[in-house]
Amino acid sequence: MGAAPPQDRPVIVGGGLAGLLTAVHLAPLPCVVLTTGRLAEHTSSALAQGGIAAALDPGDSPLLHALDTLHAGAGLSDPGTAERITAAAPAAVEHLAALGARFDRTPDGGLALGLEAAHSRHRVAHAGGDATGHEVLRAAIAAVRATPSITVLENARALRVLTADDGRVAGVVAAIDGAPGVIRTDRVVLATGGAGGLFRHTTNPTGSRGQGLALAGRAGAELRDLEMVQFHPTALDVGLDPMPLVTEALRGAGARLVDAAGDGLLEDDLAPRDVVARAVFATLQRGERVFLDARETLGAGFAAHFPTVAAACRAAGIDPIRDPVPVRPAAHYLMGGVSVDGRGRTSVPGLWAVGEVASTGLHGANRLASNSLLEAAVCARWVAEDLAGQDRRRRCRPGGASSLPRWAAIPTRGAGQLRALMSETVGVVRDGPSLTRAVDQLGATVERTGLDATDDATLVALLLATSALRREESRGAHLRTDFPAAAEPRHLTLTLAAGLAGLDDLATPAFRRSAS
Structure with missing residues (x-):
């Protein structure tokens, strides 16, 4: 070192x-x-x-x-x-x-x-x-x-x-x-930072997979509302990973969301992000593409006002002065x-x-x-x-290389499969059967591997899916098609031990002790 x-x-x-x-x-x-x-x-x-x-x-x-x-x-x-x-x-x-x-x-x-x-x-x-x-x-x-x-x-x-x-x-x-x-x-x-890298489409660095959540959870800290993942409605849809962000400020400057025929998607392009993301997602699910059209409002001034987006478009062979910009929702913020x-x-x-x-x-x-x-x-x-301002009355005990446990360098395994599973089951639109499938698959991985040997990304994905399954309502970024109405507002909190103990396959005494 x-x-x-x-x-x-x-x-x-x-x-x-x-x-x-x-x-x-x-x-x-x-x-x-x-x-x-x-x-x-x-x-x-x-x-x-x-x-x-x-x-x-x-x-x-x-x-x-x-x-x-x-x-x-x-x-x-x-x-x-x-x-x-x-x-x-x-x-x-x-x-x-x-x-x-x-x-x-x-x-x-x-x-x-x-x-x-x-x-x-x-x-x-x-x-x-x-x-x-x-x-x-x-x-x-x-x-x-x-x-x-x-x-x-x-x-x-x-x-x-x-x-x-x-x-x-x-x-x-x-x-x-x-x-x-x-x-x-x-x-x-x-x-x-966040956990957008757990999803197939994200504006985050792909390595952002909730490492801090895993560090806190393994230390025993309380986690809250993990199911609340914001999907930005307009990421540049040209096959890049991560996806370049197409800033919301473009819509603030008058750009409009349209389908392939040029028809607008929403009456209010500046509606809250969850509303816009679901409208874009629904259009994509019908097999249509969605575009952000700034040709009339910005025209030749596009690059001067939004040079980062303009550069990303040009690199993808798109001229935003003449062409509408293809977009799709992407995991953006936890x-x-x-x-x-x-x-x-x-x-x-x-x-x-x-x-x-x-x-x-x-x-x-x-x-x-x-x-x-x-x-x-x-x-x-x-x-x-x-x-x-801490008085530091307690001094920490020395540690050294001899105290390093066997898990000191665990790689993330199967990142591509994990991201696909999360996008399919814990994405913009969710339902009970899909969330249960995610919890079952991820829980089985943790049980098979053992808690200490499970990589952080898999562990965080399991906790996120578990939280989404437990919130039986639709609110903000969390849309459950099987629970479309909102319930009384409440936070959903859990610790790592509580999250794992709630899984039937993992609720053995030995596993509960390893989780706590």
Whole structure:
């Protein structure tokens, strides 16, 4: 593993915007950041196009922003969390600008604000037209590299969060350049992103398969609303994997969703994402293709306003000035995640979660556009403040290579088959028999392999399918054809042990003990 990693420091798992900003806010407290590749690689943050939502216009307010968030969240968003995060949004954008993020400006120097689906005001700050994620991540990386207290370990994959007999965090098992070892720490922050890579069609890096959910679940943390997966309605449908995103801001600028005959799909192209995704999916299921048509509204100005999408189209042989752009829904964002409180604390002492991996209560059953980078930026500060304030009365026990268990490097097996199964059974439209098939197949794999030897992707897929099977209603992004009506709003929580114990084939005493 080369030089030994620093010990007894907070460890942040993940090199996207949430993880990097947490490290920046922690300074001058020393910390360690683990990232699976090099900085800026393998992170969904860099792929975010639309922008960051914040009430920055005089005619807007954080309260209106919160109300839009709650309306989109379909009854599962927490009002207090929505109000708190939207109130902090303008300062978060200002902080990113202070770090050097070059947001698009109006001629008088103010922030240019875009309109996206389900927003009642123009409030989306953006950079490079449709390259906001890339730009804010660039600024965060520059800040990290300029901060001496931050140690970044690249090509480092966290394999397990270790806990002591009292349940508190005691360390991280990590493979650094392929060699596993133990980093001693009693403070770990999960900032690993989502799980879109579990599906055949996704806008996420294909390696985003819920690693943070598995780390938290194996450590005993409570998970919440895992079935709430947002499928972005417009990913570029040209056979690429992952699929390039076609930003919602295009529809905000007037582009329309049409079928092959040029007829519109919806009366309101800026309806909430779950509504639009299902309309596109239904058209595809009839054997027709769906297109985003910006020829009349943007025409020759397409590339100037949306250079990232224009470049992806050109690479696929599509000229968006003259041609409608083929699109389809793709797994985009996990609204559920590791259950956290207002400080980012999980149910495991010493373990925090921030960004997409966390379930804060902001997104509910259907995330409002451009609230994802916002949540990462705002909550990173709160997690850092809480983490820095810990008195650390308990010191973690040393660990070493001799304590590494046999599962220290388990590859993901059968990724293609897993992604196909998830898309067929836990996709845009769901039903009981399909979900049962997914749970049965994935559960049988875990039973055959053993919990410790099961790869994280299979384990997370099982928990996601189990959650979807247990939610017997339709709400937001979760549509059950056998339960088309909404029930009373409720969160669906589970731990790894509870999720596995509910499976008939796995409910043996020995298996229950191995799951707990």
